[in-house]
Amino acid sequence: MAILIALATFVSVTLAAYGLLARSENTAMDARLGGLRYQRRREALPDADAAFSARVLRPLVRNISRRANSVLPSSISERLETSMLQAGLRMTAGQFLVIVALAGGVFPVLAAVFLLGTGTSSQTVLIYWGVLTALGLYGPRLWLGSKMKKRQKAIWRSLPDAFDLITASVEAGLGIDAAFSRVIEKVQGPFAAELTRTMREITMGRARRDAFQDMANRTGVEELRSLVNAIVQAEQMGISIGTVIRVQTGVMRTKRRQKAEEAAFKAPIKMVFPLVFFIFPAIMVVIGGPAILQVMNMGE
DSSP, rough: OHHHHHHHHHEEEEEHHHHHHHHOOOOHHHHHHHHHHHHHHHHHOOOOTTTTTTIIIHHHHHHHHHHHHHSHHHHHHHHHHHHHHHOOOOHHHHHHHHHIIIIIIIIIHHHHHHHHTTTHHHHHHHHHHHHHHHHHHHHHHHHHHHHHHHHHHHHHHHHHHHHHHHHHHHHHTHHHHHHHHOOOHOOOOOHHHHHHHHHHHHHHHHHHHHHHHHHHHHHOOOHHHHHHHHHHHHHHTTTOOOHHHHHHHHHHHHHHHHHHHHHHHHHHHTTHHIIIIHHHHHHHHHHHHHHHHHHHHHHH
């Protein structure tokens, strides 16, 4: 009975809050539109024969995410949008916040109610609730950060080979757009996807400078940003683009070698903890075990 009362209270409060947030504000423009607005809403109604998720769940999540976007400060919303673009996620900041709210608010409460209904002590329920809430609040952020770093690392690794191909294509007589199209055909991964989007924007009439700078902002890779700036400046000043790309590619390869050497120097320090906690105890057991057994037998 207690579980039903708790669930009914939770559902009632949730629906009431959603109703208050989803309440439409009538403006003068809405009043003047009148029947046109009603007709537009009638056309936007979902199909009655569609699935429950398409009729109820998706519009509900869409409306909640829209409300969350309107409530969020612009700086936080822009930072979340940038992070999700760099992670390669097609998701708005409001949708991400809905996921965080469900993982850090709704699910821990439901789990706590279930544990209380099974007779678990209040202290244990409080511990479980705190752990689940912390995981729900910080888990999506850690997942987003790891996905963003993984994608940026993949792009960074593919840059030198891709721009070597661009350099060879430009020196062979191809234009810069044709050289980038050549890279799209030969290179796989997230950099090829971003380059495909950029070339599509340029084909549709967008300025090359703006398209390349947006690509650098979407990826968040500093080496690509400096390379894009060098290409734009070379194009404006009339410098050979092939020479600029070759120099920037050499710089990227030098940085890659330096990072590899840095990782190699850090490896012995990282190996100390596995050696101390896992390998040394096993070695001591293998070496000292027979001696300890002999001492015990001599004592008998």
